[in-house]
Amino acid sequence: MDNLIPELMLSTAVVSATVVIHLIGLDILQILTGWHLERFTTWIHLDRMIVPLGIVLGLFVIHGFEIWIYALTYWKMGLLPTLEQSLYFSTSAYSTLGETGAILPIPWRIVGVLEGINGMLLIGWSTAFLFQVLSHLGWEGEEAHPLPKGAIARPSPRSRGSGSASPQGTKDSDTELMQ
Template identity: 30%
Template sequence: MLIMLTINFVVVTLSVIVHYEFLHLLSVYLPKIRIKTRLKVVFGILGSLAAHIIEVWIFAAAYYGLIQLGTFGNLEGNFTHSILDCAYYSITTYTSLGTGDIQPTGDIRFLAGIEALCGLVLITWSASFMFIEMQKYWKTDDNA
């Protein structure tokens, strides 16, 4: 169980660092780009989505690795043991969509629970960031 807690901590920490770095880069470079406001917002959304996609793949790689080890549980149901199935499961868990066609068993369940919480927090962070950024642009640039 200590190994699983350590893996959870590493995966979540890596995801948070990726997210922070993406949002930091967006906050630094968006104001410097000389384009219309609406395009800055589009770039901000695309950058945020890119961060989320990378984070989903971090979790997918963790699921895939843990399943390959064979001692931490499995994903069962409509699952073919491919990295793409792990990515699919990860995106449904990260976004709390949870379609239910793949279910975790064993210790991997803890990673799934942590991923749902992490996804909620990071998606909310992105929404807050974009709200603040859009307020800056809408106040300073009337010809969007």
């Protein structure tokens, strides 16, 4: 318990650094994607493969930097004996895999747990970014998706009004299937 304040201070510093790296990285990816789409237009819709591939690879690079920050911190502080163990532990914690074989010393184990929470949030943020870019590329058009809108999720009671009529744009038999 004596080491809690230094653990939290270290975690706060590294979390702050990774959030700043993530902000800058996503901004760069967004700029590069916009630059690519303005300058290079392909006649066979190759952008539907190039842009997502570029973003996913870019996200791997961003997450890699963030993982390396934790690994170098563990290694330089002498919390793990080798750089390889530090990198393996950091990757496992960041990705919330959990089973590593390498274990931080007890006075510093909260840092590893907070790295897992940090990684989970940053991976979720990256996923949201990827879906946002894909939706801006026009991948969510109704004609492109095999299921009609509302085929999986029921409309909320607020959108149905009194509940006596079918949702707008559906047949009575469709509404029965959704309920």
